[in-house]
Amino acid sequence: MTAPNAAVGRGLAADLLKMADEELFVGHVLTSTAGWGPELEINLAMSSIGQDEIGHARVLYGLLGDADSASVSALVYERPADQFHAAALSSVYSTDWATLVVKHFLYETADQHRVQLLADCTVDQVAAVAERVRDEETYHLDFWTTWFHRTLDARQGPSRVQSALDELWPSGGELFDFSTSERGGLADPATVDEHRQRWSDGVAAVCQERGLVLREGPTIPAATDRILDEMRLVYKTAPGSWK
Amino acid sequence: MTRLTADSDSDRSRIESDVCALLEQVEDPELPVSIIDLGMVREVQAHAGEAGASRCTVDVQLVPTFLGCPAQLFIERDVRQALQNVASIAEVRIIWVPAEQWQLGDISARGREALRRIGVAIPDDDGRARCPHCDSDAVVIDSEFGASLCRRLAHCETCGENVELMRSRPRRHTAPAE
Numbered sequence A: 001m002t003a004p005n006a007a008v009g010r011g012l013a014a015d016l017l018k019m020a021d022e023e024l025f026v027g028h029v030l031t032s033t034a035g036w037g038p039e040l041e042i043n044l045a046m047s048s049i050g051q052d053e054i055g056h057a058r059v060l061y062g063l064l065g066d067a068d069s070a071s072v073s074a075l076v077y078e079r080p081a082d083q084f085h086a087a088a089l090s091s092v093y094s095t096d097w098a099t100l101v102v103k104h105f106l107y108e109t110a111d112q113h114r115v116q117l118l119a120d121c122t123v124d125q126v127a128a129v130a131e132r133v134r135d136e137e138t139y140h141l142d143f144w145t146t147w148f149h150r151t152l153d154a155r156q157g158p159s160r161v162q163s164a165l166d167e168l169w170p171s172g173g174e175l176f177d178f179s180t181s182e183r184g185g186l187a188d189p190a191t192v193d194e195h196r197q198r199w200s201d202g203v204a205a206v207c208q209e210r211g212l213v214l215r216e217g218p219t220i221p222a223a224t225d226r227i228l229d230e231m232r233l234v235y236k237t238a239p240g241s242w243k
Numbered sequence B: 001m002t003r004l005t006a007d008s009d010s011d012r013s014r015i016e017s018d019v020c021a022l023l024e025q026v027e028d029p030e031l032p033v034s035i036i037d038l039g040m041v042r043e044v045q046a047h048a049g050e051a052g053a054s055r056c057t058v059d060v061q062l063v064p065t066f067l068g069c070p071a072q073l074f075i076e077r078d079v080r081q082a083l084q085n086v087a088s089i090a091e092v093r094i095i096w097v098p099a100e101q102w103q104l105g106d107i108s109a110r111g112r113e114a115l116r117r118i119g120v121a122i123p124d125d126d127g128r129a130r131c132p133h134c135d136s137d138a139v140v141i142d143s144e145f146g147a148s149l150c151r152r153l154a155h156c157e158t159c160g161e162n163v164e165l166m167r168s169r170p171r172r173h174t175a176p177a178e
Helices: A010-033 A040-062 A069-077 A097-119 A124-153 A157-176 A189-209 A224-237 B010-023 B072-083 B109-117
Strands: B041-047 B056-062 B089-096 B139-143 B151-156 B162-166
Touching: A010 A040, A010 A069, A010 A097, A010 A224, A040 A069, A040 A124, A040 B139, A069 A224, A097 A124, A097 A157, A097 A189, A124 A157, A157 A189, B010 B041, B010 B056, B010 B072, B056 B072, B072 B089, B139 B162
Parallel strands: B056 B089
Antiparallel strands: B041 B056, B139 B151, B151 B162
């Protein structure tokens, strides 16, 4: 098993693991559902973005200890399901286009702030990869913002996007549920809350502009088991063969 | 540009040059271009072996084109294979450096020519490219995302052929929305 990275304290490690798990789930679901977009180029984009996200997960896992393939793979394929703490939004599975667009619009706009937290991290190794991750995420934000607006321009767009927002918005804040300062996490609680608020205000501004309403509601459950079962099926079929 | 360490003695320096020459035989799994010409090899550094040992350890630092590039494992395998018969090397360590940026300017002139021959163009800083088939500048992007993370789809309005454009980091940042 990998030896923990001495430069990364327990709280920060928990936060990096959460972010890595979220990137992994977003990437996995995208690569699984690429094919359900309305046109070929969208499906190409979904599978490319999914690949990027899995790559980001890999780099984040690598910050926790040994970065070689075997160590990172163990975190993904052998860790018990109850040790994954990804926000439920990241594991949303849907072939409904409006749901996909809203999921990713919320996720990518939040990720802009989350990657900023990485960039501002006092541990050099963490801040060093943030720039690279942010550059690649720029393409994702462009894509999903564009399709959020284009979907709203379609005749059924506003009602379907509103339904998806009603379902997903209440769970969005979980993307900012990082460690408290007592455990020395990614950032102090005030900074995290400031980013959460700025993200929320940004989404609210876009929604107001497009005539959408952000409503309170129940949070959704995470689909961790489904994702892990899918992801690990081949690995479990022949354990020990994938080194 | 691949850096060779400045403080090595002549033996280690020679090994490093030999390693670079061998890495010129290691091609990207999908493109007929060496990882040296793609600008993926950041540094080759030979370290003296243990006291009295005649063989050294070589560190090869590689930069991924995109963090999610699936070719990384294949490139690792191919680098090890290329260096396995060098008598003076006891151990090869491959170190991926995800914090370093890879960009289109890192591709050598030889790499650009090899790409052009298979219909892949490299856009300039303003995003313009010449058609690798007919040299026209009427290249139109069809999709930001293409057959792999480092390529986008385009076509030439003059000759009608498909064109792939190499892709790397965007030139601008989007700050978090206020």
